[in-house]
Amino acid sequence: MATFFSTQTLLLLPLLMSLLLPFSMPFTVIVSDSGNQSSIIDGLQNGFSMNLSGAQTEAHEQEAVYDIMKATGNAWATDIPDVCRGRWHGIECMLDKDNVYHVVSLSFGALSDDTAFPTCDPTSSYISQSITKLPHIRTLFFYRCLSHNPQPIPSFLGQLGPTLQTLVLRENGHVGPIPNELGNLTRLKVLDLHKNSINGSIPVSLGRLTGLKSLDLSGNRLTGSIPSLSFPVLNVLDLNRNLLTGSISSSLGSCHSLIKMDFSHNRLSGSIPDSFSGLKELILMDLSQNRLSEPLPISIRSLSSLQALILEGNPMSTTLNGEEFDGMKGLTILILSNTNLHGPIPDSLGRLTNLRVIHLDQNCLNGSIPRNFKNLKNLSELKLNDNQLSGPVPFGREMVWRMRRKLRLHNNTGLCYDADSGFEDGLDSSFDSGIGLCDKGRPSSAKTVQHLSTTAKSLPLASRVNKSSGADQKVPILVMLLGQTIVVVLILLLL
Secondary structure, three states, X not given: OOOOOOOHHHHHHHXXXXXXXXXXXXXXXXXXXXXXXXXXXXXXXOHHHOOXXXXXXXXXXXXXXXXXXXXXXOHHHHHOOOOOOOOXXXXXXXXXXXXXXXXXXXXXXXXXXXXXXXXXOOOOOOOOHHHXXXXXXXXXXXXXXXXXXXXXXXXXXXXXXXXXXXXXXXXXXXXXXXXXXXXXXXXXXXXXXXXXXXXXXXXXXXXXXXXXXXEEOOOOEEOOOOOOXXXXXXXXXXXXXXXXXXXXXXXXXXXXXXXXXXXXOOEEXXXXXXXXXXXXXXXXXXXXXXXXXXXXXXXXXXXXXXXXXXXXXXXXXXXXXXXXXXOOOOOOEEEOOOOOOEEOOOHHHHHOOOOOEEEOOXXXXXXXXXXXXXXXXXXXXXXXXXXXXXXXXXXXXXXXXHHHHHEEOOOOOEEEEOOOOOOHHHOOOOOOOOOEEHHHOOOOHHHHHHHHHHHHHHOOOOEOOOOOOOOOOEOXXXXXXXXXXXXXXXXXXXX
C-alpha cells in the first residue's frame, strides 16, 4: 500500500510561519470505508487517475460546492460535471463504502505561484452558507478572499462542529467580533484568524475547543483581557499585535503542550504568572512591547526547553539576580532590551553556553561585563549599548571577529579594552566600537555621539519571528529560524 501524504502539511506550513512546500500537481484524496466511514486509502490521486467505475460526487454536496465556488467568483467550476472527479487544486474528497464521493476540504487563495488554490474576487466574494450542506467537511481555508469586501465571520460556521478540524480565515478582511458559535467546533485542531480587522473580546466559548493544537488570533483589534482558558494539547498560541489589556491569565500555565507563546505588542500588565513554570515543552516565549511591570519570577527557571525569551519594551524596573535563568540550559536567545533593568549583569548568564543572542541594551545596568562571557563560544550577537557599564571588555580577537558589527557596546563611557586582549584586532576597520584603551582613559563624548548617529541607526536587526509584514520592531534572524523549527515540530504532531 502506497504511503499516504496529507495535504494538511501544505496548509500548515504557510499558515503558521510562511513556509511553503511546492506542490504543483492537482490532486484529490480518496477515502474508502472499511468498517469506519473516515478511514483513508493510503494514496494520492490526481484528476486523471480517478476513473473508479460508477463513483460519483453526492448530488447535494456537488450543488453546495457550485454555490460556494460562485460566491467566491469561481463560476467556472459549474462547468465541471463532477467536482470530485474533476481536476482542480483546492478540493479534496473521500469515497464511502457505497462508491460515493464526499467533499472533505475546500481551499481558496493564491499562497504562492506554486500553490494556486482558486483565487477569490476580492470585491464581491462572500462565504456561502451552502458550506453547511457539506456534512463531511474537515478543512476550510480562505486566504485574502474578502479584503475589499469586509464582512463578519459567519456564525453559521459553528454548525460544522461534528466534522471541521481546520478553519483558516487568514488576511481575509473580516470585521466585527469572533462569533460565539465557533465554540461549537469541538473537533477543531487549527483556528487561524490572523491579520483581519476583528474587534471585541476573545470569546470564552473558545474554551470548549479542547482539541486545539494551534490558535492564531494575531494582527487584529481584539480588546479586553485574555480569558481563563485551558487547552490541554495546544502547541501554538499567538495573540500578538492586538489591543489586549489586563494581566496574563494563570490558567494558561495548564497548557502543558505549548511550544510557542506570542503575546507581543499588546497592553498586558502585571507579571508573568508563576504557573508558567509548568510549561515544560515551551520553546519560544515572546511577551515584548507590553506593560509588564513586575520582576521576572524565579519559577521560570524551570522552563528547561525554552530557547527564546523575548521581553523587550516592558517597564519591568528590576534587577537580575541570576537565579531566573539557572535551569534554562537550552536558552539561545535572550532579549531584555529597554526593560529598565538596574544593577550588574549576573554571572549566571555566562554559564548558559548555548546562548547565541543577548540583548540587554537601553537599560541602567552597571558594573562590569562578567568575565565568563568570554566562554560563550556560540555567541554571535551581543547588545550592551546604552547602559552604565564600566571596566575592561573580556573578549578576545576571535570572539570579536565572530560578532563583528553585531557587538554593540557604545554609550557605556566606563568600558575599555586592554591593549594585549586582541579586541581591536577583531573589529572591522570601518567600525567604531565606541570604547577606547583602558590605559588611555574613557573615549570622548564626541566619539560616542558619532557612533550613535552612524552605526546604531543604520544597522537594523533581522525581522522578528512569525510577525506580520510591515512590523517595525526587529529581532535577530535566529528567532525566525527557531520559529521555523517550531512549525516543523507542530506539523509532525498534527500529521
